[in-house]
Amino acid sequence: MRATYIWQQNKWPDFTWNDSKLSYKLGRVRSLQGKLVGKMSVLGFDLKNSVMLDALTADITKSSEIEGEILNIDQVRFSVARHLGIEIEGIPEADRYIDGVVQVMIDATQNYMQPLTDERLFNWHAALFPTGRSGAYKITVANWRQGSEPMQVISGAMGKEKIHYQAPDSSEIPYQMGLFLDWVNDNQEIDPVLKAAIAHFWFVTIHPFDDGNGRISRTITDLFLARADEMPHRFYSMSAEIRKQRKSYYDILEKSQKSGLDITNWLEWFLDCLKAALIHTEKMVSTVLQKAAFWDKHRLVSMNERQIKMVNLLWDGFNGKVTSSKWGKITKCSADTALRDIQDLIAKNVLRKTNEGGRSTNYELNL
Numbered sequence: 001m002r003a004t005y006i007w008q009q010n011k012w013p014d015f016t017w018n019d020s021k022l023s024y025k026l027g028r029v030r031s032l033q034g035k036l037v038g039k040m041s042v043l044g045f046d047l048k049n050s051v052m053l054d055a056l057t058a059d060i061t062k063s064s065e066i067e068g069e070i071l072n073i074d075q076v077r078f079s080v081a082r083h084l085g086i087e088i089e090g091i092p093e094a095d096r097y098i099d100g101v102v103q104v105m106i107d108a109t110q111n112y113m114q115p116l117t118d119e120r121l122f123n124w125h126a127a128l129f130p131t132g133r134s135g136a137y138k139i140t141v142a143n144w145r146q147g148s149e150p151m152q153v154i155s156g157a158m159g160k161e162k163i164h165y166q167a168p169d170s171s172e173i174p175y176q177m178g179l180f181l182d183w184v185n186d187n188q189e190i191d192p193v194l195k196a197a198i199a200h201f202w203f204v205t206i207h208p209f210d211d212g213n214g215r216i217s218r219t220i221t222d223l224f225l226a227r228a229d230e231m232p233h234r235f236y237s238m239s240a241e242i243r244k245q246r247k248s249y250y251d252i253l254e255k256s257q258k259s260g261l262d263i264t265n266w267l268e269w270f271l272d273c274l275k276a277a278l279i280h281t282e283k284m285v286s287t288v289l290q291k292a293a294f295w296d297k298h299r300l301v302s303m304n305e306r307q308i309k310m311v312n313l314l315w316d317g318f319n320g321k322v323t324s325s326k327w328g329k330i331t332k333c334s335a336d337t338a339l340r341d342i343q344d345l346i347a348k349n350v351l352r353k354t355n356e357g358g359r360s361t362n363y364e365l366n367l
Contacts, residue, residue, distance in 0.1 A: 006257050007168050007205060013179060015198060017264040022194070025271040029193055032278040033229060039285045040235050047288055048233070049086045055234045055281070056080045060105050063218045063239035066246055071098060080106070100127035108219045109234050112226035115185045118177060121208075124219065128212045139210035144173040151207050153254075164254050167207035176206045184220075196224030197270035198263070205257055218242070225274075235285070241277035249273075291315045294367070301348050306331035307341050311350065314365050321354070321362040 003009050040048060057077045064071050075095065079102040081088045104124045114120075122142040129141045140146050151167040168176055180202055190198075204217040218239050226232055242249050248269070256266040294315070303311070310327060328338035342363055345351040352366040 004258065005166060006259060006261065007176075009261050011261060013183075013202060014261060015202075016262045017267050018262070021264055022267055022271065025268060025275070026191060026193060029271055029275050029278065030191075030228075032275060032282065033193075036235060036278055036282050036285065037229060037231070039282065039289065040233070043285070043288065044292070047292060049084075051235055051285060051288060052084070052233050053077060053081055053086055053088075055237050056084075056105060056109075058240040059222065059234065059237040060101055060239075062237060062243040063215050064101070066218075066239065066243050066249070067214055071101070076102060097130055100130055103127050104216075104219055105222065108223040109226045110232045112223050112232060116181060116220065116223070117185075118181065121216065124216055125209055125212055128215060134211040141210075144177065144208050145170045145210045164250075165257050167205070173206065173208045177208050180206060192224050192228040193271070193274070194267065196221045196228065197267050199224060200270070201253070201256065201263060201266050204253065236277050236281035238274060238277050241273050241280065244276075245273060287315070290367075294365070298348075298350060301350060303345070303350075304341070306333060306337075307345055307350075310341075311345075311365070322364065323360040323362055325360065 006012065040051065043051065057073060057080055060076050060080070061071045061073055075093070075098045078088065078093060079099045080086075083102060083106045104127050107120075107124070126142040129139065132138060132141050145151060147170055151170070152163050153165040153167075154161045154163055156162045180199075183202075184195075184199055200217045200221045203220055204213055207213045209216070221238055222234065225238065226234065252266055252269045256263055259265075306327075309331060310322070313330070314322065324335055324338045324342055327333075327342060328335050331338065331341075333341075342351060346353070346363075346366075349366050351363045354362040354364050
């Protein structure tokens with residue numbers, strides 16, 4: 001019988017890949033990782049915590065968004081900060097569910113050198129489903145999926161469903177997960193970045209739980225990326241980048257799960273996605289460093305609250321051009337006061353007029 005899915009191949013799970021196709025991409029990713037860690041090392045304690053808090057919050061919220069679940073960002077941020085001992089103010093305490101989701105990520109990244117066991121995975125699964133239900137449906141929690149019904153990934157309206165993938169039968173899960181965990185915990189000579197990509201694909205292909213397989217596969221990815229960085233601090237978010245490329249993510253998974261044991265295409269996609277995440281974070285960290293240097297340079301310049309607010313808005317990616325009218329609306333002051341604020345900062349070399357013409361004069365930071 002012809003094998004429809006990769007796990008039906010005779011030599012499953014003996015994956016193969018083309019090293020020559022991956023070597024440049026892997027080298028580029030490793031270089032970017034090193035460059036980012038170097039930039040982070042020169043950040044002060046507060047700035048480093050801020051970047052890490054942003055990255056973990058994005059990783060957790062975006063991983064859930066991939067599955068169509070929207071978490072309260074402020075509550076996630078509060079929970080992450082509390083677990084990492086970072087002091088923040090003015091944010092509501094997280095509910096039990098969000099706190100459980102955060103605990104899973106914290107355990108994976110802070111304890112990245114600990115073995116991955118079935119018990120650890122069960123604990124993660126229990127934290128994701130504290131009520132024992134997925135939506136309105138009761139599911140098996142903290143154990144492998146049960147029953148004889150096939151586990152299928154389906155889309156489309158009722159009566160017009162399309163089956164994208166069917167996982168191994170539940171009776172095979174203990175054996176399949178035994179192979180997976182033996183490989184995960186084996187200290188074989190394989191780059192941890194590639195190991196992150198293979199583990200992600202292998203786990204989500206087995207689909208061992210009733211629900212939460214995608215989120216846990218991405219958590220396993222973060223565990224191995226922490227090993228690759230050789231540190232528990234997360235400064236970039238793979239899940240946030242996957243969220244941006246959600247359609248191609250599902251497309252490459254489906255294609256790879258219906259192909260042979262050569263997973264080069266999946267590994268190339270993974271490395272390209274990770275590279276994009278690293279480049280995005282490197283740009284963000286560069287902006288953080290520039291912002292810190294800017295405020296250090298102007299630490300003796302006196303500014304009122306309106307001016308400080310607008311300068312920070314400009315640093316944080318103000319949408320559009322700053323005019324005196326926008327200044328007045330945002331800071332809730334008169335047009336005359338807004339113009340005086342702007343002219344004062346121009347005199348202090350904090351702002352400058354742009355070269356663009358038009359009916360309204362535009363202003364930008366004087367960098």
